[in-house]
Amino acid sequence: MFDVIIAGGGAAGFYGAIQMAEHNPHLSIAILERGKTVLTKVKISGGGRCNVTQGEFSARELVSGYPRGEKELLGPFHRHGPADVVSFFEEKGVPLKIESDGRVFPKSNSSQTIIDCFLSETDRLGIQVICNSSVQNFRKNRESDSWELNTVNKKYAAKNLLLCTGSNSRIWKILKEMGHTIVPPVPSLFTFNIKDDRIDGIQGISVNAKVEVLPKKIFASEINVKLKSAKNRATVLEAEGPILITHWGLSGPAILKLSAWGARVLNAYKYQFRIKVNWVPEYSTESFEGLLRKVKEVEPKKTVSRSHVVDIPQRLWGKLILAAGINKASRWAEITNAQLQHLSKELTQCVFRVDGKSTFKEEFVTAGGVDLSEINFKTFESKLHPGLFFAGEIINVDGITGGYNFQNAWTGAFFAAKAIAERES
Template sequence: MVTTAPRVIVVGGGAAGFFAAIACAEANPAARVVLYEATAHPLAKVRVSGGGRCNVTHACPEPRELVKRYPRGGRELLGAFHRFGPRDTIAWFAARGVELKTENDGRMFPITDDSGTIVDCLRRTADQAGVKIYMPIGVRRIERGEAGFDVEFTDNSVGEFDRVLIATGGTKGSAGQTIAAQLGHTIEPPVPSLFTFHIDDPRIRGLEGLSVPAAATSVPGTKLKDSGGLLITHWGMSGPAILKLSAWGARELSERGYKFNVVVSWAEGRTVAQTHETLIAARLANLKKQIATWNPFALPARLWERLIIAAGITPETVWTSVSNNSLHALATQVAAAEFTVEGKSLNKEEFVTCGGVRLREVDFKTMESRVCPGLHFAGEVLDIDGITGGFNFQAAWTTGWLAGRAMSGVEQT
């Protein structure tokens, strides 16, 4: 039921802002919804996301499972995902002519493999719903006025609104966070979340592009551990086994100045003792072969050779001549190889920041501020971040949709 014709302003034309503006205008066609984008490029991150393909969401429909993919925000998002989760995202886009497909690892992309499909869909739908978009005009200041909010824009114009959504993303020191702080919110300090590790080590030097499908990673002296594919890069290591570690350890690793050690098992799920036994069995089965020519872990040959050298074994040595002690050293290189991390790089495929508006100051049913009624938040401006795989956009769609519906003034069912 339509209760009012609220004047609604959405600040920020990213995934969360567009989704919210559309949800608001569709729920209440009488609402006057405007969206302000500071740059001339709305939805810029959607366009570059997922290597230009846009990893829209993840095939993980069960909210209890889904929230495990959020180092920050999982608890608060549980109820929100029951109201609008990946299934709703898929249906939302399908209803507007965009089919999504699922890849083997659960990531979902438009069947066109082109992020432009998502950008066009959002822009077209916003247009059809009657959302008025202003750009490049940013919001400079927001104050609580007599009957709502007084907003000042970067072109020096001003406006008055009943409801405000801040969806300005997670950029460090963004205007959205400053405005939120001025309106009484606490800002958790922003630090990068998904990042790759700088490692200069002879075991991986020159092996860029090489990957291992099932590695396990951990950081000694912390509880951080994860698993998944590991990619050797020009600068060190990347891939899900590293990126997930970086997300869960975002604050801890930042506090250490990104200088720490990482232990890699190149063959996930094996202890050093089990690996040693496997190597002893391999020696029996391959007595006369050179150790570098075959490995029982299906590791890439060039990496295997580096691990052999790191264990102090000459690659040409025949298996039968390798001592138990040397095999133990090799088992350690396979199952618990320690590397020194000397810094971080942004992950080109997807990067996010953690930090932002403190979550307990926001009601996750409506995304409305608990300290400033009428003010709402959605997307990365909040202290929410997911691991890589479409989880960050899902959080943006969910929080945007909830905020938009709530701002529309239409009674929630």
């Protein structure tokens, strides 16, 4: 019989185990990991560097990065946020750095530094780490007031159970049978698959742009997400930021934000929809057409393809010129009004058809999980089952890319650990 069993040997599981052992050194704690090794997601995070958290220390600003969980996480982030996580690691000999885009990494630029820290601390604190122990089922024994777990090879019992199992359909199924509401999971943080001559062969180009998902008429009752409303009251998703042209379509921060905020809508669209890109977001179609007319007037003899009208990569400019029906050898004096209008639309209202999605690097994130109304966010304990706690992606919280999802894991694990440690003191 353990005081605590933690199901899931990932970021939340290890952080929670260490926190509760430090709060109460007398606790007997075990981490059950279904795989052969622990912390696999930490290992590959951030391209192997581990994006530990987000360098936004204002809780009110931080929660704006969570499409689901914004309201619920505000209080917890005020009490244990990125600054506390940074202190935790640096006090344990892992110096961190905040990069220009706000992402926080170990100064070693290696996720192994984080893994070594966790393994060293669990060993120091006497926390048992048991691999190859996939949880098959669990139940509350009312007579002994303990949790009984069956793994693939052994039975365990504990006074408290902390679930850090991420997007695990088996665990969600058990919780649903126990009376919890499980919000159906859908992918979040993905890139858009697009085949289009305008971006073919120019992969690697990054442009600050505005991108909008165009509304689509479908008959799906599951779409009940409140989004920005256009004048015609159609559902609109939009974001502005860097867009990266890739071999398979479009990626980058602006696209990933759309995929996160529109996770349920785009799932209902079956990932078949259209987007509109404004490559020069400081201009409207009309104002950009006015700029082009001015260029034509001032530089009539200059070749259109060689002009630096706006600050976008020359290869993209060349592609959009061709799309507007303009020959690369054409001079501005030769361009018709119709061609000017067409080019202006290509720069400010460039419509692409999205046909499917791709996972963003190693970021396997889902929207969905245990319904937030069934969780006490002061302790991250189940409101239905005392002694049952949650942390990480198992609950219906997900963040945009940039350390937000790890921060959700750290914060939830901290409060669950604190509650358990105090209960068993």
